[in-house]
Amino acid sequence: MANVWVFVEETNGAPSTLGLELLTKARDLGETTAIYLGAGGDEAFSTLGAHGAASVLHANAGDRLPSGPVAAALAEKAAADSPDLILFGQAYTDRDIAGRLAARLGVGVLSNASDVRVTGDGVEADHEIFGGAQVATAAMSGGPHIVLVRPKSFTAQPSDGGTPSVAVLDLPDAGKSEAKVTESHVEEREGPQLGDAAVVVSGGRGLGSPEAYELVEKLAKPLGAATGATRAIVDAGWVPYAKQVGQTGKTVKPDIYIACGISGAMQHLVGMKDSATIIAINKDPDAPIFSVADLGIVGDLHKVLPQLIEALENR
């Protein structure tokens, strides 16, 4: 049986959905240990157990930036326990710890994985390239194998797993790598959130101006939709980074995705192409977004959107 570690970060007092997705996958790959970063507690540990963790290594970094000390502790633990595979999510703290840990262990990292398999002689991981047009399968030599998995690659599902054994992962002094978290700010967000909304309306460069993003917001309202954006207009400062959908932003899989003025760059497609139904409005008939759209409207969004918004508001 493969020895599999899964990193799970605490979010709002509970294991993150991303971490539970990875655990759900890992329990089919081998004997699973959850590396849990956060305050912890019986409820959190039993959720980890229910999703497949046979044991839990609990780390609490307090006000320290976790990457330095957690990577150092895991490297030592890995030397003793020889895990075959260590799964992380493609997420901020996951990337920080995975990168440092890999450099410490002298092993590679496979990023952006959409699936992972344990084979006779190692680990294989798939990652989508060219905006999801092709899938590259990487075979990894050496070990342990560190894989970063994109959110929503698997569905989190509890099984009949029991209560896991829990041990504390002591965090060493990280010496010159030490950094402190002095404040945490939660940005107030209104309305449905990108990660879990059934409908997402996104805007891109084709909106023409930052002011036109209002059309996206107006369309989202009657649909109860979350609003998203492409990297191009986030980089341009039109909307905050939290709205970015794509390779470097969020991955969404809503029932309906409405792309307004989005050409369909690879970087964007990879974050939304698995939506159940995609509707695109763009004036360029050759825009790549139309190749994934169930319904494509070739036209001026400054005409189509106001008509659509009015029709929805009058219902």
Add this chain to the structure above:
Amino acid sequence: MKVVVCVKQIPDPATPYKLEEGTNWLVRPSEQVLDDTDRYGVEMGLQLAQANEGTVTLVSMGPAGNAQGIRQALAMGADKAVMVEDDGLRGSDALTTARVLAKAIQNEGFDLVIAGTESTDGYSGVVPQMLSELLDAPALTYATKVETDGSAVTIHRQTAAGYDVVESDLPAVVSVTAGVVEPRYPTFKGIMDAKKKPVETLTLGDLDVDKADGQKVASITDAPERSAGRKVEDDGEAFNEIITLLQQRKVI
């Protein structure tokens, strides 16, 4: 204060990317461009160096080609560049890249290393963190704001919920998101000056780096294609098509 900014030349993202037959490595034309996300790191480095009477050195790995992308960054105002180019580095993974950059940075000496959060051609997203481990420095990552007085550094670190304020002593590695600062456009004088700035080229042999075994791309397969649906030219009534589809999907 010595600021080092990691930059990368990539194939123009507006052109279709191709893989080399056999190796599955990305085809890199001799004319590459500065990764757009690196402009934010360069700008941040220039502003922090100016405020602390420092210098900005660019460090880059990969085929130099005509070095057009590096000249772009020099034209913004960086003082010099170090490029590591070696046929033996083709197909390098993130760990080898980080080892090479770390060696080159150690040779230069540094107080602050700045990098983008991930490159636009590879997206591994772990090189800054690996660098920090190899340089025995903290990794202050995903910065949306950076301040330093020359002895310590404070950033706003992007989180899923908002942002954290994170601080450490220097030396440190900081990765910056797009939008951390507004990058300047090179001036004509900047472009002319860039032609005279020192660009040092190093090979693998100059740096004494172990190439990581890394991973091999075993196969490439076409993803199950999503069947494109209907495409409708707007005749003034196309919004009704959207209404109908939303009704069919029971969203309204």
